[in-house]
Amino acid sequence: MINKIVEMKLTQEQIQEIEYALNKRGIDYIDLKYELLDHIATDIEQLMTEDKTISFEEAFNQAFYKWKDALRNSSSLLLGLAYSRPKIVVQACVNILKRGSFMLTLYGGAITLVLYLLIKLGLLHFSEFFFNVVGILQFIIGGGLLLLFFHIKSSSYKTSYSFIYNINVAPFSIYYFIFNYNITMIGYPFEGGFLSLISLFVQVEMLLYPLFAYRVFKNHFKLRERKVFVS
Amino acid sequence: MGNSKLYKGSLNTIILKLLEKNDKMYGYEITQRVKELTKGELEITEGALYPALHKLESEGLLDVEVVKVDNRMRKYYKLTQKGTTETANRLAELEAFIRNMEHLVNPKWSID
Numbered sequence: 001m002i003n004k005i006v007e008m009k010l011t012q013e014q015i016q017e018i019e020y021a022l023n024k025r026g027i028d029y030i031d032l033k034y035e036l037l038d039h040i041a042t043d044i045e046q047l048m049t050e051d052k053t054i055s056f057e058e059a060f061n062q063a064f065y066k067w068k069d070a071l072r073n074s075s076s077l078l079l080g081l082a083y084s085r086p087k088i089v090v091q092a093c094v095n096i097l098k099r100g101s102f103m104l105t106l107y108g109g110a111i112t113l114v115l116y117l118l119i120k121l122g123l124l125h126f127s128e129f130f131f132n133v134v135g136i137l138q139f140i141i142g143g144g145l146l147l148l149f150f151h152i153k154s155s156s157y158k159t160s161y162s163f164i165y166n167i168n169v170a171p172f173s174i175y176y177f178i179f180n181y182n183i184t185m186i187g188y189p190f191e192g193g194f195l196s197l198i199s200l201f202v203q204v205e206m207l208l209y210p211l212f213a214y215r216v217f218k219n220h221f222k223l224r225e226r227k228v229f230v231s
Numbered sequence: 232m233g234n235s236k237l238y239k240g241s242l243n244t245i246i247l248k249l250l251e252k253n254d255k256m257y258g259y260e261i262t263q264r265v266k267e268l269t270k271g272e273l274e275i276t277e278g279a280l281y282p283a284l285h286k287l288e289s290e291g292l293l294d295v296e297v298v299k300v301d302n303r304m305r306k307y308y309k310l311t312q313k314g315t316t317e318t319a320n321r322l323a324e325l326e327a328f329i330r331n332m333e334h335l336v337n338p339k340w341s342i343d
Binding site (some may be wrong): 008009012015034035036037038039042043066067070080087088091095096099133141163 | 257258259267276277278281286289290297299301302303304305306338
């Protein structure tokens with residue numbers, strides 16, 4: 001085990017110096033920060049154990065140099081090109097979003113197709129009252145998502161999940177007021193008397209999206225519990 | 232990494248295999264173990280390891296345990312039940328790939 005080989009141990013001040021450097025480079029999301037901090041600290045300890053003449057500063061620079069590509073600022077189309085963050089943060093967030101988008105498209109697409117076929121075959125009819133109820137439901141969802149946003153904002157730490165909530169979920173919650181039958185009627189699937197597959201898909205996605213948003217919210221707070229869990 | 236393009240596609244399988252043999256491991260430990268097993272031939276870069284670990288975690292193949300070690304948090308990864316099954320599948324795929332490559336690179340000619 002590596003632990004047995006490592007003799008040199010960093011002091012609390014040296015650990016804080018690494019943490020400060022990570023914060024300065026934009027790695028202030030606790031799920032990534034503590035993992036990188038441990039990796040870099042272990043690497044520095046290893047370098048100082050193998051070469052007793054090397055100073056902490058030299059080992060620190062060598063260890064950080066290995067991360068230069070992962071810490072370089074980057075952006076992604078999926079997150080929005082306006083958001084530039086260290087590559088490792090972008091990769092982690094893209095990974096979460098990609099998985100969420102895939103599931104939403106898969107289930108949303110399947111439900112939309114079934115509904116579309118049932119409506120076209122005349123087996124399913126939606127009354128105006130039904131869309132009024134959907135409108136109220138979307139109003140509640142939009143408000144709920146905004147409430148969760150303020151809850152996340154008030155937490156004392158950042159995670160890649162809170163970043164996703166800020167840049168994806170929070171702006172999306174506004175759509176529940178724009179594409180709302182009771183407010184604007186934009187995106188109403190039967191606009192002009194014809195059933196629009198795209199509008200139907202958007203409405204289904206909007207009803208499924210809170211499942212993803214709540215998962216993001218829950219994972220943000222789960223990480224705090226994980227942080228507290230120490231042996 | 233020796234030839235990064237050749238190894239890149241196998242990184243996830245390498246991680247899964249290591250975790251199958253060792254109950255739980257942390258990121259730095261994985262990089263060192265790979266270096267040690269390949270006698271320094273293969274070095275997993277930090278920028279490739281963590282995205283791979285996070286992806287495997289989000290797929291439900293890895294579980295995480297955080298423990299306080301030497302004044303800091305250490306994140307250990309271990310296989311889930313799903314991860315154990317998936318490791319066997321991916322190893323079988325990798326072995327088949329190696330066999331096929333061997334046949335292609337070093338074909339045994341014979342007159343039947």
